[in-house]
Every structure is written in structure tokens, then in C-alpha cells.
Amino acid sequence: MNRPATIADVARLAGWSIATVSRHVNGAGKVSPEAAAAIQRSIEELGYVPSASARGLVSQQTGMIGLVLPAVRDESPVVESNNLVEYDAQTATQIAEVCHSYQNDIIRGAESAAWEIGHAITIAAVRDPEANSRVRDMASRVDGLVVVGDAVEANLLTHLARRVPVVLVDSTRHESIHDYVDSADAVGAGLLAQHLVEEHGVTQLVFVAGTSLTAVERRCFTVLERLGATLLQVSDATASEPEVVAALVQRREDTGRLGLVCSSDELGVRVLRLAEQAGLSVPDDAAITGFDDCRIGRAAKPRLTSVRQAPLDLGALAVEALQRRLSNPQSEPQHYEVPITVVVRESCGAHSTSPPVSA
Amino acid sequence: MNRPATIADVARLAGWSIATVSRHVNGAGKVSPEAAAAIQRSIEELGYVPSASARGLVSQQTGMIGLVLPAVRDESPVVESNNLVEYDAQTATQIAEVCHSYQNDIIRGAESAAWEIGHAITIAAVRDPEANSRVRDMASRVDGLVVVGDAVEANLLTHLARRVPVVLVDSTRHESIHDYVDSADAVGAGLLAQHLVEEHGVTQLVFVAGTSLTAVERRCFTVLERLGATLLQVSDATASEPEVVAALVQRREDTGRLGLVCSSDELGVRVLRLAEQAGLSVPDDAAITGFDDCRIGRAAKPRLTSVRQAPLDLGALAVEALQRRLSNPQSEPQHYEVPITVVVRESCGAHSTSPPVSA
DNA sequence: TTGAAAGCGCTACCAT
């Protein structure tokens, strides 16, 4: 690995001009067969690879798309002594895994879509929203930026947006000056509710969530509320579970067949257990559904009906949005939504053999 | 988003020379406070971000590290009608998920390590080993290449290596002309065996693998063989399972307490079931261990003792290797190994309350 | 401390 060969080296060795080499390499313009042959030979010989920097400099584009993700911090289990460890899976680890697979899908979706349009992607996991230099640096080497979640400060974002187009993904505080992509989660909640009511004769919808609602959860509840759903908030603490059990019993008595729409599969599994404690049979007394279609829900005892929001598509759509913006810089900021899918399983009353039902 | 501001724009607006702006931005050389202030102001005003291409061109380095991964193709479940689907988890999907989380960890490890040394990373999932242009392109925009698995043809690799240093990760056909990183999997197998024999009184070690051994598996078996292990190959087909059951019964009768070292957690779980069918109690008649420490093993009935090879560290180590190479281009190609960890659980005879044991 | 200017490797335009 000496000084890497340049186009000039190739030209000299081949006995043709730099311009001709450039044309040959880019397949632009006509190049005589003899020239092409000679040039190709010296390319091989010298191991020539054109410099992306030089190309980018003259063409004013880098051929790269940047993906900024919020870093997920995961607790690693304590390692006890050299090479041997006693391991216990922990909640924190599980949550981290869910986030990882989510981000992983976004990355892969973006990578694939970027590849389709001839771009490479570069990624940065941002630990700290004030870590500006990181994002700045990235902005300098890409044609466009996909920012997932709230990894980046709003004002930095606007600064960067003056240089490269920015597409937000699943941001909670998305401002309308940027293009924005998320899943149609509220639509999913609605579909789910509709399914429960129409197909499984649920008479009372209940939206089950944590003690404080996230933006997504609020949106979902808004939709569900219109369909007559009530809200049941479950704290993280195990201590408060008896209350929840009581509430479930209560509602069952008051209103007949329950449809418990939980805001995550994790929560859904927990509610499954609580319903059992409440003496409710699932799905007969209470149909229970999750959200996000994680493995945990697929492994649950009555498998959990859930809403799948393909993060793969999220990533891909973000890249497509970027491409549109790139080719049409002046148009209004747009909002894209990736469609969701309701995955019907036993926890809502479907029989494993029953055919799928349409919306 | 007009034409992005250049250093010249900043200089003009600030009323100082290009050179001074450059020095201010890079913190190199002395710049008077007044100059700094004026320059900083116009940077903000113009939303100036220095062009990585231009920088790269002059400095002859891109500040990027490329990560090439073999694409994992996963079967997506058939979607049945609009937005509703009946889902069944499939083996193919499970395998894909394992690969994904493995690759995901490598990416995150690499990203993090790269960040430490001031580099960004770019990734390419290569669908087809002959997709040369993709990798070529990447080679043109990075300071170094990390190639995972057998994603890239050997001869292309050597071509590229003339331009950028290449570090191989988990390649089966790694040639000694490149730096190379993998896990100490064979060491792990050895440690596992040792643990089984010394701590749990296993009298007969059996290495359980698929019908054709991968390179890793061969390495592991080589080690185990020295410790007296025999080989038991299990085909993917369920049909042949009775034979395996018979084999297990046979060996148990012949040689006393069995130590079944399986080449993956998936296989381990399967063997768990087969041992049960064979009427063997686990871990009393047969201690069973997996490999790779996946979720499936942690969820198994007697939780599976396994060997964890932190792919996070793989990625990080690869980047470190690259950095060494970058700062010392002439040294001999090196082989790096990330240490493994034996995770002791019930399937080998450990009590969940028992303290961890040292090697 | 500052500024002028020579490239870095490449593309694209203009002659030929």
C-alpha cells in the first residue's frame, strides 16, 4: 500500500489522457476500444480506485446518506471471573434488545433503499443530544440526513438543514419544517379495535398503557377514545398490580366482554398474567392485544395479537423521502407514513386454524 | 437550501482570509480573538459546515471506515389481505433474526470504536459476492475496510487491499495477507469441556453438530477431540431424529455421564428435547451445552449453558486492528481474537443459586 | 498573527 494510484498514474501508464481515462471509468462519452483496453489494463495493474473525495468535490455530492440514531445504552451483565459468568436476563437487557432490533431494521431498510438509488449509508449512534460535533461532522459528508427519534437538538437540526435535507423518523417533537416519517400507529390501533369489536364481539374497549403516555400512545388513545375506549394506566411497579386486577374484574362485571388494547407486547404479556389473576379467561372474558409484534408476544401462552409496524419500511421510506427532497428541494415538507399490519393470533379470540380476516 | 456556504463565503463575510478561517475551524495555529469572533459569527450566520470531500481530497483521508457484511435474506411472512395477517413464526425467520442481532452487534461495536478514534462508519450489506462495484465504491470512500464473513471475493479483496487496509472478520477462508479478527471459539469449546469434566464429572464428551462441519465447528472439534470427545452429527431433517435418540441412549449406556457440547443454542435446544425422548435426565444423565448464547437458549427449560462470543467486541476489535494498521502500514498481518465467556446455567448441572465457577 | 497561492484527484467543458 504505497500512495494509491491516481487517474494521472493510470493515464500515464496507459498512454492516454486523463480525460479519456475519466470517460472510460464513468462510461460517459465515447472511448475507442483500444483506449479502453489499455486503460482497463493499467487500472488493474495499478489497483486504481477513483477517489470519492475528489469526485465528491467536483460533483458537489457525496453519494452518502447519513443515519443518526439515539444510542441505546444496555446494561451488560456482570462478568464474574475470567471467562466464566453466571448470567441472568434482566428487564433492562430485554428492552435494549427490542430497541436494537428496531434500530437494526431501520438501518437495514435504509441501507437497502439507499443502495437502490446508488447511495451508501453512514451511521452514527448519538449518545448525547448535545454531542453536536458528531452530527455536524456527519452532515459534512452526506447528501442527506435521516434523524431517528430525538437524537439531535432541534436548533442544531435547523442549522444543519441549511446545508443538507433532513428527514425525521419517529421524532416526538417533529417540526413541520422537515420531512417526517413515522408509522401509522394510530391507524393500527383503530384497525385493531375495529377487529375486536366486529369480529370478536367485544363490548368494552380498554386502552392499557403506562402511567405517562408517550406521544404515540396519546395518538392511539385519541383514536380509540372515539370508538368508546376507556383508559387504564398500569405503573411499572409490581406493587400496584392488585389494583389493576381489581379494575379488570370491575370492568368485566360492568360492561361485558373486554377488549384490552395494550400499548406494547411487553405490557400485553403482563396484562395477560394479570387477567389470569383476575380470574378472567382469555380471550373469552377479555381479548388482549399488544403492540409492535415482538418475539415476546409471539411466545406468550395465548399468542398475542399485535400491530406490526415494519421498521424496515420506516428506514426505506425515510431514504425515499430524502431522494424526493433531493430531486425537488423546493417542495413543501411532507409527512410520510408506513402502513401497519394487524397480526391476528389467539389472544383476541382467533383460532389458530381460522383464516385471516380482512379489514 | 441554496448553494451551501463555502469557506470563501465565511471569509468574505467575516472580513478575514480563507487561511485564517481554516485555522480557526481546525483550531490549528494562532488566531486572534477578534478574528475568531468575527469568523465564528459568520459561520453561524451562513450555516457553514466544511466539506468533507474537500478536506478528504487534500488530507488524503476520509475519516471513514467501511463495514461490509453479507446480506441476510429473510423470508417475510406472507401478508394476507390489506393490513391484516395471520402470522406464523418460521425457522427461517428465527435464523435470520439470530444473524441480524449478530451483525447488529458487530455494527454497533464498530461504530462505537470508530467514534472513539474520530472516524465515522459506513456499511454495505452485500447480497452477491460478485457485486464488485458495491465494494469498490466503498473502498473509494474509506480509510479502511472491515469485511465480515465471506461477503467479498478473494481476488477483489486483494485488489482493494492495494488501496486501503482490509481487516477480515470471521472469514472462513482468511488468507494471511490481511489482518484477521475472530472469536476464540475453539478456546471456548475447550473451556466448556473442561468445566463439564472438572465441575460436573462428565465422563464422555460428545460434540454435536450438523451434518457438515463449518470451519468454526472443525476448529472446535479439533480441540474437543484432544479432550476425548466423539462426534455426533445431526441432520436438519426431523425424520432422522430417532437415530439420534438411539445414539444418545447407546452412548449413555456405554460410557456413563454424557457431556453434549452442541455447536449452537438452537441445536442445543433440539438436543435437549431429543435427550428427553431418549429418557435421559438433564443434566444428571447428560449435561447439555449450546453455543453463542442466544435468547432461545436462555428461554429453554433447563436454561442452556453456552459460550458467549461478544460480537460487539468483534466489531470494536476489527476497528482497532484497522487503526493499528493505519498507523503502522508495514507491520506483518496480525490475527486478533476476542475472548469468549462461558455462561453457566442449569443445563450443565449448575444450580441457579450456586456461585459462579472460575476457569 | 496573517494572507497569497499551490495543489489534492477528479469531472466537464471546449477545442481539436
Place this chain on the structure above:
DNA sequence: ATGGTAGCGCTTTCAA
């Protein structure tokens, strides 16, 4: 079809 050449935006001498 081919070659000469003017930049692209930046860093880095070298003088001042």
C-alpha cells in the same frame, strides 16, 4: 474520439 485545462473547497506551506 481525444486532450488540455479550469475549477470544485479545502489545507498547508511560505512570506510578510
